[in-house]
Amino acid sequence: SQKIEQNSEALNIQEGKTATLTCNYTNYSPAYLQWYRQDPGRGPVFLLLIRENEKEKRKERLKVTFDTTLKQSLFHITASQPADSATYLCALDKGQAGTALIFGKGTTLSVSS
Amino acid sequence: GAVVSQHPSRVICKSGTSVKIECRSLDFQATTMFWYRQFPKQSLMLMATSNEGSKATYEQGVEKDKFLINHASLTLSTLTVTSAHPEDSSFYICSARGKGGVWDTQYFGPGTRLTVL
Numbered sequence: 001s002q003k004i005e006q007n008s009e010a011l012n013i014q015e016g017k018t019a020t021l022t023c024n025y026t027n028y029s030p031a032y033l034q035w036y037r038q039d040p041g042r043g044p045v046f047l048l049l050i051r052e053n054e055k056e057k058r059k060e061r062l063k064v065t066f067d068t069t070l071k072q073s074l075f076h077i078t079a080s081q082p083a084d085s086a087t088y089l090c091a092l093d094k095g096q097a098g099t100a101l102i103f104g105k106g107t108t109l110s111v112s113s
Numbered sequence: 114g115a116v117v118s119q120h121p122s123r124v125i126c127k128s129g130t131s132v133k134i135e136c137r138s139l140d141f142q143a144t145t146m147f148w149y150r151q152f153p154k155q156s157l158m159l160m161a162t163s164n165e166g167s168k169a170t171y172e173q174g175v176e177k178d179k180f181l182i183n184h185a186s187l188t189l190s191t192l193t194v195t196s197a198h199p200e201d202s203s204f205y206i207c208s209a210r211g212k213g214g215v216w217d218t219q220y221f222g223p224g225t226r227l228t229v230l
Contacts, residue, residue: 009154034218036221041204041224041226042223042224043117043119043206043208043221043222043223043224044157044206044221045221046218046219046220046221049218089156089157093218098144098145098162098164098210099162100147100159100162100208100219101147101208101219102159103156103157104156105154105155105156106156
């Protein structure tokens with residue numbers, strides 16, 4: 001069965017540094033890979049989507065890479081701020097109507113000032 | 114951006130009662146809605162997929178008679194937890210996906226915290 005792993009449950013960094021989160025998957029061929037932010041007691045909020053034929057995608061301080069050979073995505077937050085503290089989820093997406101996302105457990109990022 | 118609402122946001126009920134959770138897509142037509150459940154420090158686990166006007170497809174291990182899903186319109190899906198028990202206490206999240214397109218993504222509701230006493 002498909003498996004999706006996010007490298008660590010928790011990541012603590014100092015304000016201003018770059019946070020790098022890892023997502024690895026097996027037994028799956030996603031058309032897209034998506035990253036979400038989830039705050040405690042809230043639903044996930046969409047951040048970025050990257051397609052299988054894209055290597056990198058950027059949005060403001062966020063950058064996502066996607067390596068379908070390694071079956072890995074890296075999610076970077078540059079110049080991190082305490083407000084970036086949250087749980088970040090990666091999700092696999094077949095990109096077909098009617099199919100659901102498959103989520104990793106998430107990495108909880110804490111940015112200290 | 115697209116908005117999905119859920120109601121109620123929080124519910125506390127006694128064991129044995131039924132609870133209905135509504136999920137609405139506010140500014141787009143959701144051909145497919147998904148229901149997830151999330152336990153503390155765990156991933157979102159897909160419970161069922163529902164397409165408007167047809168029966169929901171449940172994931173393995175999810176009892177369809179216990180978790181009744183109705184997707185009566187393109188903007189509304191409901192999840193009813195029947196005869197709820199304490200082990201059903203969880204965070205229930207719905208999401209909606211619009212009609213197909215390369216950039217079509219899922220939009221999530223804010224979630225419903227169910228506590229069964």
